[in-house]
Amino acid sequence: MAEILYKIALFLVLLSTVGFILYIIKQEKKFFRWSYIILFVGFIFHTLFLAHQYYRLGTAPVISLKSTLSFFSWCIIGVYLVFQMRFGLMVLGSFVAPLAAVLMIISIAIPGMESTVRPMLKSAWLTVHVGTIFIGDAMFVITFAAAIMYLIQERHIKKKTRGSFYSRLPSLETLDSINHHSLMYGFPFLTLGMISGAIYAQYALGSYWRWDPKEVWSLITWLAYAVLLHERLAVGWRGRRAALMSIVCFCILIFTFLGGSLWLSDYHSFDNLGVRIG
Amino acid sequence: MTVKIVNIGMNHESAPVELRECMANDREKTAMALACMRELKWIREGLFLSTCNRVEAIYTTDNPAEAKKSILSMFSRLGNISEERFISNIYIYEDSEALKHIFRVASSLDSMVVGEPQILGQIKEAFHQAAGIEKTTGVILNRLMHRAFHVAKRVKTETGISEAAVSISYAAVELAKKIFYGLEGRKVLLIGAGEMAELAARHLMGHGIDSLIVANRSFNKAVQIADLFKGKAVFFEEIETYLLEVDIVITSTSSTHFVIPYDLVRNSLRKRRNHPLFFIDIAVPRDVEPRVNDLENVYLYDIDDLKEVVKENTVQRKEEALKAERIVQEEIIRFEKWLKTLDVVPTIKALKDKIESIRKNEIGKSLPALGELTPSQINGIESLTASLADKIMNDPIVVLKGKAGGKSRDTYLDIIRKLFNLDKNNHRGA
Numbered sequence: 001m002a003e004i005l006y007k008i009a010l011f012l013v014l015l016s017t018v019g020f021i022l023y024i025i026k027q028e029k030k031f032f033r034w035s036y037i038i039l040f041v042g043f044i045f046h047t048l049f050l051a052h053q054y055y056r057l058g059t060a061p062v063i064s065l066k067s068t069l070s071f072f073s074w075c076i077i078g079v080y081l082v083f084q085m086r087f088g089l090m091v092l093g094s095f096v097a098p099l100a101a102v103l104m105i106i107s108i109a110i111p112g113m114e115s116t117v118r119p120m121l122k123s124a125w126l127t128v129h130v131g132t133i134f135i136g137d138a139m140f141v142i143t144f145a146a147a148i149m150y151l152i153q154e155r156h157i158k159k160k161t162r163g164s165f166y167s168r169l170p171s172l173e174t175l176d177s178i179n180h181h182s183l184m185y186g187f188p189f190l191t192l193g194m195i196s197g198a199i200y201a202q203y204a205l206g207s208y209w210r211w212d213p214k215e216v217w218s219l220i221t222w223l224a225y226a227v228l229l230h231e232r233l234a235v236g237w238r239g240r241r242a243a244l245m246s247i248v249c250f251c252i253l254i255f256t257f258l259g260g261s262l263w264l265s266d267y268h269s270f271d272n273l274g275v276r277i278g
Numbered sequence: 279m280t281v282k283i284v285n286i287g288m289n290h291e292s293a294p295v296e297l298r299e300c301m302a303n304d305r306e307k308t309a310m311a312l313a314c315m316r317e318l319k320w321i322r323e324g325l326f327l328s329t330c331n332r333v334e335a336i337y338t339t340d341n342p343a344e345a346k347k348s349i350l351s352m353f354s355r356l357g358n359i360s361e362e363r364f365i366s367n368i369y370i371y372e373d374s375e376a377l378k379h380i381f382r383v384a385s386s387l388d389s390m391v392v393g394e395p396q397i398l399g400q401i402k403e404a405f406h407q408a409a410g411i412e413k414t415t416g417v418i419l420n421r422l423m424h425r426a427f428h429v430a431k432r433v434k435t436e437t438g439i440s441e442a443a444v445s446i447s448y449a450a451v452e453l454a455k456k457i458f459y460g461l462e463g464r465k466v467l468l469i470g471a472g473e474m475a476e477l478a479a480r481h482l483m484g485h486g487i488d489s490l491i492v493a494n495r496s497f498n499k500a501v502q503i504a505d506l507f508k509g510k511a512v513f514f515e516e517i518e519t520y521l522l523e524v525d526i527v528i529t530s531t532s533s534t535h536f537v538i539p540y541d542l543v544r545n546s547l548r549k550r551r552n553h554p555l556f557f558i559d560i561a562v563p564r565d566v567e568p569r570v571n572d573l574e575n576v577y578l579y580d581i582d583d584l585k586e587v588v589k590e591n592t593v594q595r596k597e598e599a600l601k602a603e604r605i606v607q608e609e610i611i612r613f614e615k616w617l618k619t620l621d622v623v624p625t626i627k628a629l630k631d632k633i634e635s636i637r638k639n640e641i642g643k644s645l646p647a648l649g650e651l652t653p654s655q656i657n658g659i660e661s662l663t664a665s666l667a668d669k670i671m672n673d674p675i676v677v678l679k680g681k682a683g684g685k686s687r688d689t690y691l692d693i694i695r696k697l698f699n700l701d702k703n704n705h706r707g708a
Contacts, residue, residue, distance in 0.1 A: 157456060158571065160583050166456070173459040173554060236551035239575045 139186025
């Protein structure tokens with residue numbers, strides 16, 4: 001049952017990805033409209049799937065890489081939908097939907113299915129901790145996508161080449177503003193996620209901070225984004241410099257997520273989270 | 279000796295802006311010039327055109343040398359400058375060269391930005407003032423100007439020339455839209471004045487920009503332009519201050535050094551909090567130091583870059599220009615043909631007059647010798663001699679009219695004038 005929900009969601013996201021790619025090539029609005037609707041329906045199925053998982057496991061389905069990736073892509077799509085409603089930046093979907101689709105494919109391809117869950121993980125704090133972190137991360141995906149789009153567009157304008165992306169991408173200021181806003185919204189979520197993680201650790205493990213490598217790297221990531229935010233708000237960074245910095249920040253974020261989850265970490269590692277130990 | 283069409287003037291290529299400015303383009307000065315031309319002895323018909331990029335006097339004369347002198351002294355009085363100061367910046371075209379120049383000006387081929395559409399309106403205005411108000415034009419200039427409008431229309435519809443100029447400002451707007459979130463509420467700083475810069479400014483204003491600041495070396499001029507766009511005029515020295523608050527800068531001064539040097543922009547960026555700044559440099563030579571484009575959040579497009587942008591759509595610009603020149607040539611030939619039919623007319627008239635006077639003379643001499651005649655007999659003699667004269671003149675006139683457009687026309691005219699000795703009795707049939 002749950003598998004089918006996920007597969008439908010994946011199918012719809014793939015379909016909308018194709019639509020978004022067609023949209024950026026053909027630049028016909030109907031492609032966007034259909035992709036947007038399909039993505040939205042896919043998101044609903046994905047939500048149902050996650051709700052089912054939550055109910056089945058008794059906690060947020062984020063304790064294996066497989067389910068985490070699925071959850072992450074759900075967050076990305078959710079955040080994109082919100083941004084789309086807020087900014088109406090159609091071409092962003094062409095960058096975000098493929099990423100979400102790839103994450104979902106990886107998720108379905110790798111093995112691992114939680115059957116039993118350690119009691120420690122059956123906590124509302126886990127949901128809050130992981131939920132806020134991933135919403136923040138999804139915002140940073142948007143920041144990253146906007147930064148990439150900014151650099152492409154800026155290059156076209158500066159070099160006066162006006163390549164194929166020139167007409168398809170929105171204005172530099174729009175991209176910079178997306179970059180700015182997603183950073184502004186994402187940072188509080190990341191902060192909340194780390195605070196809730198500390199509280200959760202206090203409850204579950206008895207101390208707020210344990211110098212776990214993932215914790216350390218998360219702090220580095222947080223600091224990097226804090227620096228970027230500070231430069232933007234206080235110093236007046238914008239444009240190219242801010243875009244480059246947000247790409248660097250995102251690389252650190254990815255490293256923290258994958259490195260911390262797969263091989264660096266102690267108790268944050270999926271190996272230690274779910275099936276095998278549990 | 280026939281009427282010559284002459285064009286004396288200076289444009290953006292021949293004269294620096296300071297000189298052109300002296301002849302400032304307001305209606306009163308044009309009216310003064312026209313009134314002056316009406317009074318001048320050797321000027322038959324006259325037209326005076328003055329825009330920010332050119333001053334042109336177009337006239338017809340029987341005595342080009344004298345006419346030139348009086349027109350030059352008129353220029354000197356109008357601009358309040360001595361002849362020596364501008365004599366080297368003046369061009370003088372006669373006949374077909376003049377026609378060519380006028381046609382090229384009207385169809386915007388002689389403009390600083392080829393194809394810009396304002397010049398035609400300015401010429402029409404000048405013609406209206408000359409023909410309608412001051413009544414200084416006559417058969418030839420009226421026809422010439424109407425042909426010029428016709429040429430301009432042909433060039434506009436048959437070639438892509440005018441599109442290119444419009445599309446340069448269009449391209450500037452498109453670029454601005456790719457840099458800024460929207461153009462509403464943006465501020466534009468216009469430095470220097472020129473047809474193209476005004477055109478670009480007008481295009482931008484048409485896309486929601488409502489705030490324009492004009493800086494010009496001549497503050498008067500700045501105020502004029504600012505009034506045109508309901509903008510604000512500032513001193514040239516204030517550019518540095520206003521650079522902090524504008525989003526788009528259009529430069530088109532005739533300065534030979536950079537008006538906007540690299541350091542000026544770099545120093546302003548921090549105070550602007552890195553808000554994007556878009557320079558559109560229409561001036562040749564350039565006003566904005568090219569290195570400015572290397573600065574973050576600063577985008578610089580000069581006229582060549584914009585032309586490059588436009589080129590994507592109009593690849594065959596050269597062919598278009600060639601086409602336009604061909605149209606001009608075609609129309610010159612047509613006009614000259616018409617002018618030449620005008621030239622045989624006086625000769626024919628002179629011929630008729632001469633024969634008629636001979637006839638009258640002979641009748642006057644013969645009638646007393648014939649004794650008493652009845653009125654009907656007198657009538658008979660009158661009609662006999664008249665039809666005799668007509669029959670004799672008929673063939674030469676047909677031939678002359680037939681040769682009107684041909685190369686041998688001048689020869690025929692010459693022979694007829696010599697054979698009938700027209701030039702001694704009648705100086706010129708006019």
